[in-house]
Amino acid sequence: MTTSIFSERLLNWFDQHGRKDLPWQQQPTPYHVWLSEIMLQQTQVSTVIPYYQRFTEKFNNITTLAKAPVDDVLALWTGLGYYARARNLHKAAVIIINEHNGEMPSNIDDLIDLPGIGRSTAGAVMALAHQQKFAILDGNVKRVLARYFAIDGWPGKKPVENLLWLKAEQLLPTQRIANFIQAQMDLGATVCTRTKPQCNKCPLTANCMAFQQGHPTLYPTAKLKKIIPTRQAHWLIAQSPTGEILLQQRPAHGIWGGLWSFPEVETEDELSPARKQLHLEQTDDIQLTEINHVFSHFKLTIYPHLVQCKPQSNHIAENNNLSWYKISDALKLGLPAPVKKVIQSLQ
CATH class of the missing domain: 1.10.340.30 (Hypothetical protein; domain 2)
Structure with missing residues (x-):
């Protein structure tokens, strides 16, 4: 033709x-x-x-x-x-x-x-x-x-x-x-x-x-499939007595670059040191339902931990990439979809 x-x-x-x-x-x-x-x-x-x-x-x-x-x-x-x-x-x-x-x-x-x-x-x-x-x-x-x-x-x-x-x-x-x-x-x-x-x-x-x-x-010839690895992350979802939540802006590069998420560690053993580093005094720690999220090159299993904080905790852990937000204000930020769903569930 x-x-x-x-x-x-x-x-x-x-x-x-x-x-x-x-x-x-x-x-x-x-x-x-x-x-x-x-x-x-x-x-x-x-x-x-x-x-x-x-x-x-x-x-x-x-x-x-x-x-x-x-x-x-x-x-x-x-x-x-x-x-x-x-x-x-x-x-x-x-x-x-x-x-x-x-x-x-x-x-x-x-x-x-x-x-x-x-x-x-x-x-x-x-x-x-x-x-x-x-x-x-x-x-x-x-x-x-x-x-x-x-x-x-x-x-x-x-x-x-x-x-x-x-x-x-x-x-x-x-x-x-x-x-x-x-x-x-x-x-x-x-x-x-x-x-x-x-x-x-x-x-x-x-x-x-x-x-x-x-x-x-x-046609077209498919790309050879690779085994997609699975990673895990533990989210520290700190909530103040007045209902504010602690969010951290992610680095510009990497997954969810520049978006706001919860403080994150790779293993459950790192949660306690992370709480101390953030000066969070907790009254309760509730593990929420795990989240499975698929990226193009790996799968991520997320374990969210809801930490109810004592009064005054929300006046301590703030710096240039950590901030406390009212839920209504947090939902106006750039958020990864799983983070947004968790925040909405806290309303």
């Missing part, structure tokens, strides 16, 4: 079946395209929509985002995961204000120089917001192209990724570039799905090599 026939069939399908009512499509400015692309990384559209709507209500442009404290940005990101995305979004907004006069760069190289923006995200901004002839290579597009050309190998390997980029760029049409890019994403998300692809609804089956072979789900 020639490039023109590929794009023609895909665009005809898009006109009839493509998604055209997504929130970020209603205002496809560079800022809104950028934000949506960052949120959609590793995250389904249905999950992203309410977060996107809340985020744009508070930060409706780059200026408001750049001027906001990063804690406010993380608070709105709570539950969406992969929090480095939010920190990089804020960093990039500050750079855009300081170095680009508040306007997102309109060339691909300057976009890629911004924190958190890779080649595919930059291509999406150029194509969807500026109607420029640039390819993207998100998960959906990788799957469509890997099947169409029956490309062997895990797309995370550089040679395979390079071949996919080559094919993506060769297929770009000269007209309706934004619709074409959106059509690729939509086809991958709704028809050429990871499992149970609906090949009978696909406009490209006549020349899809994976379909012709009779094994579309063999």
